[in-house]
Amino acid sequence: MNDLILRNATLPGGETATIAIAGQRIAAIDRTGHSPVSGSAELDLRGALVLPGLVDGHIHLDKTYLGDGWHSHRPSTSIVAHVAAERQERHALAPVEQRASALIERAITNGTTILRTHADIDPVSGLSNLDGILAARERYRDAITIQVVAFPQSGIIAAPGTYDLLDEALRCGADLIGGLDPAGFDNDVDGHLEAIFGLADRHSVGVDIHLHDAGDVGLAELQQIAERAVALGMQGRVTVGHAYALGTEPWRRVAPVAEALASAGVSIMTTAPGSHAFPPVLALRAAGVNVFAANDNIRDSWSPFGEADMLERMMLVAYRSGFTTDAELDVAFDLGTNAAARALGIEGYGLAVGNPADLVVLDARHVAEAVVARPPRRYVMRHGVIVAQDG
Amino acid sequence: MNDLILRNATLPGGETATIAIAGQRIAAIDRTGHSPVSGSAELDLRGALVLPGLVDGHIHLDKTYLGDGWHSHRPSTSIVAHVAAERQERHALAPVEQRASALIERAITNGTTILRTHADIDPVSGLSNLDGILAARERYRDAITIQVVAFPQSGIIAAPGTYDLLDEALRCGADLIGGLDPAGFDNDVDGHLEAIFGLADRHSVGVDIHLHDAGDVGLAELQQIAERAVALGMQGRVTVGHAYALGTEPWRRVAPVAEALASAGVSIMTTAPGSHAFPPVLALRAAGVNVFAANDNIRDSWSPFGEADMLERMMLVAYRSGFTTDAELDVAFDLGTNAAARALGIEGYGLAVGNPADLVVLDARHVAEAVVARPPRRYVMRHGVIVAQDG
Structure with a gap:
């Protein structure tokens, strides 16, 4: 029956x-x-x-202002400066669990059934962001599937003590290890990648890296990430978010990197930012790269925008990519459903x-x-x- | 009382x-x-x-598929080719009044109290699009203010007979005279501008020109439009839509044109297109140019997107322009309220x-x-x- x-x-x-x-x-x-x-x-x-069910494969439950008052956006001159300002502001916000819950409820209302969130891990806040997110995840366990990435938002090399905290986070409920601009933030590509892939290998978890680094530097990092994924047999379990270098550089330079990402099974996440170059969705898909879309920052210190609505994100990706035909709009839809589920390693999706x-x-x-x-x-x-x- | x-x-x-x-x-x-x-x-x-009340200062009531079935988008290789395809498709659509009414109702629901629409005028359809729009305007006269532009979507020089139809349209209820890419479409800048400014002068109506022409050509046309506005004493009554040249060219070349537009009181409309350069909003405002935002094509042969929601348009302009602070979001709001009302010559707005x-x-x-x-x-x-x- x-x-x-x-x-x-x-x-x-x-x-x-x-x-x-x-x-x-x-x-x-x-x-x-x-x-x-x-x-x-x-x-x-x-x-x-x-x-x-829609899949939002990259958000930040601990950063949102939803469930809290309005906090006016304060622009920063660099990512490093913004991260410092964000750490300062944290004490003025409502508890993580409260804000994360408000965002989760909105995501559920909008049809998201699976999401992956990052949790800031740094020596100042320790595992408190992770704890708040895990509490919210438990609260909504019957309504949504949530994967949590232990994310070194303040760097690893640049923030001594973070490595051990990441290690602890992976023992305390985090599902994946994150990373952040090995060159641009930590200024030590090998050191950063060695740390996170080492943790991934030891804990048998996937990797999900924020990579804003553009130009040659970014392309070289993508190449190295692909190589490390293959070396550790982690095909299909490594994701890179933003990957602006794929959008800032001409295709003749991007193509070999795309080939490496495709054969290493490294997925690429884009939000289709409004005023910044981003990865060319159709060209990367044609090259065999699993590209997916996600909402990322939703009403937080990084962005005042965001509805936690994956259909809106698909619209924005289509709008920014010049997608107009039904077939192209179908691609936009795929980015927040099948492709995202593949990136997140979801079995039996669809x-x-x-x-x-x-x-x-x-x-x-x-x-x-x-x-x-x-x-x-x-x-x-x-x-x-x-x-x-x-x- | x-x-x-x-x-x-x-x-x-x-x-x-x-x-x-x-x-x-x-x-x-x-x-x-x-x-x-x-x-x-x-x-x-x-x-x-x-x-x-929100102001949508540039839409196309006669083109929308709202109120009709779904029509899959068919891309074209040029504006000329797209206009030809659009003329072909017209017979397969529901009546103009029906579709225009569906769009008007959605605009009202979303808080638009004033809008300006273009009506395609060409030798094939004659004044039928205008008639459909005027019928819809009459139907909603107690709910929304509608200005109608007689728009030569198929050109004037390129489509003999159009000039007389435009003249007739202005006698039959159209409030303004439109124009379209004097160089790129009609290949006769002086002829096109002479025609529309002549009609404007004779009928004492404002001018609202679609200008997709980019680069030097577009900048030169903007300069000429500003000069004609001053020559005819039409300051504050001339609007140019898109004006991509202001966004494709470096500011040092744009600045003198901006100065001419500002002193001639020529307003600039942008939709903040998703994958195309568009006028730099803050720089133009700082130069004294009245920039405003509008929805333009809503679910029609030119664009599958669009909600007829000016708050969404403001969000898109902000997203595309990199606006994040409260002050910048206030600017986005101004573009669909005060600035738009100024462009449309609305007295007693606000x-x-x-x-x-x-x-x-x-x-x-x-x-x-x-x-x-x-x-x-x-x-x-x-x-x-x-x-x-x-x-």
Whole structure:
């Protein structure tokens, strides 16, 4: 016996189907309309579009001002200066768990069923940001899947004591090890990469690196990251966020790096920033690189913008990339669903029989329209349970 | 006796006030909390933000697919090719009045109280687009102010017969004369500008020109437009949309043109396109140029994007311009309110005693938050009447 039958659902590909959910999983998808599926409850979706749960693969739950007062943005002259200002400001903010919870709730309302967050680890705050995030994760454990990256926002070499804290974070609940501009921030590419890949190897966890470094330096770092991923057999478990160098340099210089990233299974995350060059999505995908989109900073000291809505992020990536055709809008959608799930190593993702029933229902004719119109989410279901409605 | 009292309103500047509305106008704004204002009806806004009605100063009511089925975007290799494809596609669309009405309703729901639309005029469709727009304008005359530009989308020199149609359009209800890339489309800068400024002079109407031409050519055209505006005494009544040349060329070459535009009172409209250089907002404002933002193409053959939401447009302009501080977000807001009203020659615009009571109520602490969060519009009031609610 199924628990729930969704009738008259429109699938992303446009077909009408009946979807059966049993326990936490998708038990059947009937495109014929003739299978006698039944369940203890039914919903007539009247042609509404059913999408897989959205995946926000790079955010910062501990940084957001959501759940707190308004904090006016104060620009900085460099990343180093901004990180210092952010450490100063922290004591004036509401507790991490409170702010993280506000952001998580908004993400759930918008249809995100899986997210990966970074947690700032530094000698001043120790593991307090991680603790706040883990508490919030526990609170919403039945509504959303959360991966946590131990992130050295203040550097590793530049902030003595951080290495041991990262090591401890990985014993205390962090799922991955992060990194930050080995050249631009820590001024020691080998030292930084040796530290984080060493921790990854020792704890058997994935790596997720913030790389703002542009130009030749950034390309060289990407090459080294790819080489280290291969050397440690970590293909498919390494992600680089921003990777601006892929967008600032001409394709003839980017192409060999793209090839290295593709064969090393290193995924690239972009937010499609508004006023900065970013990785060329279509060219990288054509080269075999797994590119995905994420919201990153949401109303925090780094950015006053952000809605924690992956459909809005897809729209922004499409807008910034010059995507206009249905096929291109489908690519934008892929960046916040399948590609993101692949980057995060999610098993059994997507609308297929046997997979967890993580799905979003909204009024749109197809994926392209969902991306441009971003309609309210009628239902958000995670592991077979409706976790948000009419959001 | 006032008709309506809005209590506990937060003004854009942050002060709490009581606003009295009598007839179509703002009768009083009491910031002291002590004036004994009363009226036949009252609304307690509980601290909600009250903004002036939003102004969308450049859209295309006749082009939208809203109110019609989904039409997949088909890219073109040039503007000339796209215009030809658009003329071909027109017969397959729902009637202009139907689509224009759908777009107008969405704009009203989002808080737009004044808009300016272009109406395609060409020898194939004659004045039919104008007629459809005028019918829709009449239908919503009590809910929104609409200015109509007679727009030669297929050129004037390139499309013989258009000049006479433009002349007729101005006798039949169009409020302004439009123009299109005198060099890039009509390949006759003097001929094109002579035609439209001649019509403007003869009919005593303003001018609103689409100028995609980039580089030296575009800068030279802007200079000539400024000169013609001064020669005809049309300061403050000429607007140029896109003006990409201001964004593609270095500031040292743009500066003298900016000076000419400023002293000729020529306004510049930008949408902040996603993947194309556009005019530098802050530099132009500092040079005295009246820059404003507008939505332009909304779900039509030119762009699959668009929500007819001026707060979203302000967010996009801010995102693309690298605006992050409260002061910069205030500038983004100005582009879709005061600056746009100035470009459109609207008298008595804004939250001041004696002005028409056109206002928007929403839940935000101040203008900066309204721009980044774009919350639902609790009330939209136009000329003292609530025209949309909980949109």
